[in-house]
Amino acid sequence: MCGIAVIVCGVRIELSTLSSPSEPPFERLQFSVEDVKSALSQRGPDSVGEKKILLQPTCAQEPVTLSFFEATEEAYKLENTTTSGELHFIGSTLQLRGTTPIIQPLVDSSGNILAYNGEVFGGIELTSYDNDTEVLLKSLAKANSLVPDVLSMIKGPWAIIYWQESSRTLWFGKDAFGRRSLLVHWPTVEDPRFLLSSVSPASSVANGSGLDSENGDSIHRFWEELPCGVYSMSFRVSESGVCIHGEVTKHEWRNNMWKELIEWERNLVLPRPEEDLSMSSIQEEKDNAISTFSGFAQTVLVVLKESVRRQTSLHSIFQGEKEVVPVAVLFSGGLDSMILAALLDQCLDPKYEVDLLNVSFDGPNAPDRISAKAGIKELKQIAPLRRWKLVEIDADLAKLTIETKRVMSLINPADTYMDLNIGTALWLAARGDGWIHEESDNQEDSQRIRYKSNARILLVGAGADEQCAGYGRHRTKYRNGSWGALDKEMKLDMQRIWKRNLGRDDRCIADNGKEGRFPFLDEDVIKTLLDIPLWEIADLEKPSGTGDKKILRQVAKLLGLHEVAKMPKRAIQFGSRIARESNRKNFGSNRAANQASAGSLRFNAPRDHWLREHHRRAESEIGGNERALQALRELIIFPFRYPLEARTLGLKVNFNTCAWASLFRFHFSVFFFSSLQWSRGLLLYGPPGTGKTSLVRAVVQECNAQLIVLSPHSVHRVHAGESEKTTSHLLFFIDEIDVLCPRRRGEQDVRIASQLFTLVDSNKPSSSAPRVVVVASTNRVDAIDPALRRAGRFDTLVEVSTPNEEDRFKILQLYTKKLSLDPSVDLQAVATSCNGYVGADLEALCREATISASKRSVDSLILTLQDFKIAKSVVGPSITRGIAVEIPKVTWDDVGGLKDLKLQQAVEWPIKHSAAFTKMGISPMRGILLHGPPGCSKTTLAKAAANAAQASFFSLSCAELFSMYVGEGEALLRNTFQRARLAAPSIIFFDEADVVACKRGEEGSSSNSSTVGERLLSTLLTEMDGLEEAKVYIINEQELHRFYKMVLISFCFEGMLVLAATNRPYAIDAALMRPGRFDLVMYVPPPDVEARLEILQVHTRNMRLGEDVDLRRIAEETELFTGAELEGLCRESGTVSLREDIAATAVFNRHFLIAKKSLKPALTVEEVEAYSSFRKLKRSDSKPVPVEKGNVSSSSSVFGFRVVVEVWCIELSVACYWWKLLLKPD
The missing domain is CATH 1.10.8.60 (Helicase, Ruva Protein; domain 3)
Incomplete structure (x- = not known):
């Protein structure tokens, strides 16, 4: 067994050829190569080695090629003309075969490199003196392009990393059932490396904050289990010679047996009716006579014994023979481990002892310990010559706490408490440090002595439950869906066992220098069990201890293990006590502990992880609005959850420490200490439907608080006094408070508002949990009585805006x-x-x-x-209801000509590439003015820009803004801007902008229209500068340490643009014609010949033209025609054709000539020169435009911490004075 790894750097990995590439994780974990070596050395304590290959683009020839050479000191001294890649191979060895020592990774004379973690039990011919890794390297070197064929022949568990020098290809993968661990990190933007490793370095978990992840997300997503199969990575260099690409390909298995086992299709699932009758009629006989089941059971026994023999054969190794225990069994005394122990006795030389490793967290009273002691007695009866050692591994919770982080790094990327529990039990068992009872003739004189198992091979019963219906869920599936449902559940278990179990088990066992082997997952055993009818594998109509794992119970009887053959199955036998005890400690109740043991809780949650899982999180009910959620939690949850901390430390105040230092300089300490209190009220405001009420309900459900909802219809009463009595009760949430407590005008408004003020003020400030917590919501924050919004009542105002x-x-x-x-x-x-x-x-x-x-x-x-x-x-x-808002269907293709005027950079880029603007420190444009003669596609350009940016398009006709009622036009303008901000990204389009933005004080204009126009212009200037938005935002925040940020934000129309069009640019007020308002003034000229040709092509693309129609000639003959006139020409030509013949299907040149005679261009040469002269004037005008008093320019200096901000609001005068003190150190 070995630990293997490869780190690929400087290569851009392409995963497009994979059928279903995994979603790449996003974390970047810091660990060094030494961390990887340290983790692998635990798996292979005999030796650790490494090898590097450099990938260097060679630019001396065409095309650019790649050079591969070994990374030596001389190689690093070469001049690096371009970026190079690196392949870093690492291997560690636990040598169980071979008469000479080896160090992985192996390198042959041809330059092939092999890092192999596995065993060859068949498929490739070996002798007892051979090292299987060396033989495999020779076979792979001969295979050339047939690497998948060689790997498909191997019988046994394996994971491999192989560099094939002849094809310059990196091969990697693992066997079809994933019996050896191989983790992968696919490249991401944050960490572009490609990594393979048998185990995750411990530091990568420790650096990721362990159990206390700040946001509850798993830090283990950096790694994932490599899906079973054979992969290759081929390398090439980009055409520019700058980037090295690596293309990953997954290959099919060449061995049909593997394909059958992976598909796991059982032929005999449903018993035939006659078989059902036979099964019921001879049930008693089958229980008492082995002959009725000896056929299938005998077959399973034979293949299981051969599997154990292959996996426990003792080969010659270079250290020489040592009188040590060579093999141990992970032993709970259950059916699986008892069968393995009995078969091991038949396969292993009688001179060797056998260690039976058993873990207990309840000492001698644990169920696993009791069954293990009963099991060893039965083993001694069937194998009296064998010396069995029951290694009793006792652990306590203190030791569990110390070793938790180590096990966490081993089970990574698994992240549930069940994985942690089982992984810890496996790790402790594999360490083998426990107690044994020294055998004596007199059992009373036997002593319990310390013992550490030195076995290097550990037999594990994994796979038995999955293949023989040993889990409780199998019985449930059978009851609900009969044989077909049971077969599907077993198939699902087998197809995901590599991801859920085997990689985790391999890492936990191998960390102690032992090799875990799984006889039940031998290829021949799997195929044999798959060929047996399902009703012979299990009979779940019978009770537990008889029908579940029926075939294995029969095998146990054939081995003479009659007592264990009747033992009922217990859930998670091995490690069950750790699940119960550790989880009871962590979660405080048996119910929560059981849920954690079942795998429903993840171990990488914050301190209150049990609360996150067992109580509904607000995020599961609503999406977005993180700022409002945090404010609600601070108001509702924190005072009740952390009352002692509040009394001890006080509550964080709104101003930053620098601001408070300034306050102390002015002896405001009394105000400072009186502010250490919990907030008593919070006001949520925002448009209807943004989720204000849902936010409150979700947070209240999260903390299991009592919610009392007050709405206007439940409070308002007819008779005096009734409304006031209603508000005497505990208040939590007041919906639509603007209706309940508007600005006081009528008598009832005064009564209700006064009573609410009194009740809120009666809630005395305190650092303990407040008796009354008030949350209110409104769609109209300006309609609320101002007295409600002062400090001490609704201390916090939070905007719930439209979601991004x-x-x-x-x-x-x-x-x-x-x-x-x-x-x-x-x-x-x-x-x-x-x-x-x-x-x-x-x-x-x-x-x-x-x-x-x-x-x-x-x-x-x-x-x-x-x-x-x-x-x-x-x-x-x-x-946007009530306002015509749409994303126009006009595209750039509908705009003929004007190639130099298409607004991609000005409109599309700030919306689609906002991150790039932020990175470059560039503020997007706020306004664009299109000017030019009528009919030159200014409006069409604006609509095409909105369509390209997929922005909401607000079109304002300036005639709508002029109203007979004072202030109505300004209100409509403000409302449009407000809605556009909420619907961002959005574009506000003013057609005929000279009407609303005309010059102030022009002679000849009527007094009435001039006054309205000036009011509209002032409103427009204010909205474009964002002054009102800045004023409200800063007052509501009341956080001076964020003032600098707010000033910058208030001048950035993020996702919003004002587009205006006019054919009278001279009439527009000069205040708008400066950067910061209309940043870009674009002249839209009449179309030239090429533009007219494009316009004609656009408007005739749906028309059938005759062969005599020459659009270019028509374009040349239509000088001074605008786009609108050309569109009219095409339409009129079609109409002429229909007048000639109502059944006409085409338009000919004569029709265009007739239409042209009836249409004359409206523009003259003098008018075009006048428009062009304004454009030239704007280009030559380099004088700075003066900033009007009272406005804050976006170019105000805010760097160097020297700020002078002219503030026009008296409410902010004190705040700005503090701000100047903070930012002006001298």
Whole structure:
């Protein structure tokens, strides 16, 4: 047995050829090569070796090729002209064969490298003096491209890493049942290395924070079990010579026997009726006469004995013969281990002792210890000449705690408490450090002495329960679905045993320098049991101890083990006590301990992991809104869960430590100490449907608190005093508080608000858990009485905004987790297309998709992508209702010409590649102004840009903004901007922008229209600068240590863009024509010849043109025609053709000539020159545009910690004074 590993660096691995590549993990764990060597040396204590190969692109010839050479000191001194890759092979050895010592990895004269962890029990010819790894290397060297053929011949467990020098190919894999561990780390963006290893280095688990993972996610996802099979990795260099590529391919098994065993199809599953009658009529006779079952049982006995003989044969080794115990048995006294011990006695020389390793956590009273003692008595009866040693391995919980982290690194990537329990029991048993009873003629004089087993081979009964229906779930499946259901469950067990059991068991056993061997998983044993009728394998109509594992009970009787043949099966016999005792300690109750033992709990949870599993987590009910969840937990859960900590330490205050240092300088210590208290109220605000009420209910369910909901209809009463009495009770959640406590106008409003103020104020500040916790929600935060929002009442305001793309994906996952989705459904793509959808909208979307699927087929309710498209046409974002919002269907292909004016960089890039802008420190554009003559596709360009970016498109007609009512236009403008922010990414499009953004104080304009226009312009300037948003956000945060961040955020229209179009650019106010508002002013000229040709092609692509139509000639003859006029020309030509003949099917050149005579261009040369002159003026104008007083420019200096911010809000004057003190050290 060996420990093997390879680390591939500097190679870009391609997994596209794999049929189902595993989803790559995301963690990056830090460990060194020495950590890998240390972990492998535990498996192979006899020797440790390593070998390196460098991959160097050779650019001296064309095409670029790869050079492979051994990594020596001379090789590292070579000049590296390009990036090189490296293959680092590591191996350790536990040598059980061969007359000469070997060091892995083996290297032959041809440069082939082999790291082999396994045994060759057949398929390749060996003598008792041969080392199987050396023989295998010779066979592989001769195979050339037939490596899978050689590996398919091997009988026995194996995992392999092989470098074939002739083909420059890396081969790796493991046998079809995964009886040897081989972990893989597929390359990720965070860690591009490709790693294979028999075991995870212990430091990689220790560095990952062990049991106390901060977010509860498994750190073990760095590794995964390599699926069984043979793989190859071929290398090539990119055409540029910069990157080395490695392509991974999985190969088919060449041996038909392996294919049959992997498919695990049993021919005889359902008994025929006559067999059922026969079974019932001679049931008593079969229990008393061995002859009735000796046929199948004898066959199984023969192949099992041969399996044990092959796996316990003692070969000549270079150390010479030593009088030590060569083989041990993992022994619980159960059916499987008793059969193995009895067969071992028949195969092993009588001069050798046999160690029977038994673990107990209850001392002599453990069920496993009792059955083991009974079992050894029966073994002595059938094999009196053999010296059996029952090694009693006693462990206590203190030792379990010390060794837990070691076992965690071994069972990695398994991560449940059941894995930890079984792994710990296996690890302790394999260590073999226990007690034995010294044999004496007088049993009363026998002494219990320390003993450590030195056996290097450990027989394990894995695979017996899976193949012979030994688990309780097998009986359940049989009762619910008869023989067919039982067969399917057994097949599932066998096909996943490599992932669930064997890799974990191999790592835990091998860590103590022992090799675990599994006789029940021998190829011949599996095939024999598969050929036997299922009703002969198990008869689950009979009680436990008779019908389960029926075939093995018959084998036990043939071996003379009559007592154990009647012993009932116990759940998780080996290691069951560790499951009970350790889990009772961890979880505090038998019920929780049993659930952990069953594998339902993961061990890498935080300190309150039992609470996370046994109480419903809020994240299982809602998606996104992490900030609001955290605020609710701090308000509701923390005071009740950590009252002592609160009294001892006080509560974290809102301001940072630097700010408090400044306060102490001004002797504000009284205010400081009075602020050490739990918050008493929290106000959630945001658009309808974002999940405010659901958030509160989910957090309350998480902590099992009592929830009392108050809503306006349950509080308002007709008679005086009734409403006030209702609010005298405990309050938890007030829904729609803006209706209950609006700005006080009427008498009832005053009464209810005053009573609520009194009750909230009566909840005295304290560091202990508050008696009353108040959470309120509203859609209209400005409509609430201001007195409610002061400190001491609703201390915290949290916005629950529309979910972003990631949150929408999580919400869709929650709503579809119980639905069957077609493989074509990409929930991530659906989430991306649902801009502006809130949680309620997404719920309605899934409901409509389900209805669509049910209409299509009631029997198989499988949701397809078409169902979601239909649902999306029915359900739109609720925040945009009442406003015409859509993603235009106009694409760039619909825009003829204007190649230099397509807005990909200005519109698409900030939305689709926002991370790149952030990385470069570039703020995206806030506004783009398109100007040019009428009909030159300015509006079409805007719509195409919105479609390309998949952004919500808000189109505002400036005529809508002019209203006879004062303030109505400004309100509509503010509302549109607010909704656009919620529906981000979004584009607001102003057509005829000169109407709303006209110059202020122009002569000749009417007083009324001028006043309205100036108010609209001021509102537009304010919205584009984001001043109102910044003011509200900072006041609500009340966190000065975040002020710097808020200033920057308030000036970044993330995911939002203002597009405007005008044919009167001179009329637009100069305040808009500067960077920070309209960052880009683009001239959209009339189309030139090539552009006109493209426009004609666009508008005639659905028309059938005659052969005499020459679109280029028409384009040349239509100078000064705009895009709109060219579209009209094409339409009119078609109309002319129909007037000529209503049955016409084509348009000819004469039709275009007739249409052209009736259409004249509206533009003149003088007008085009006037538009062009404005463009030239803008380009030549390099003077800085003055910033208006009261506005904060996005270019304000905030670096070097010297900030002077002009604040126009008196409420922030004190905050800004503190801020200047903090950022101006001199």
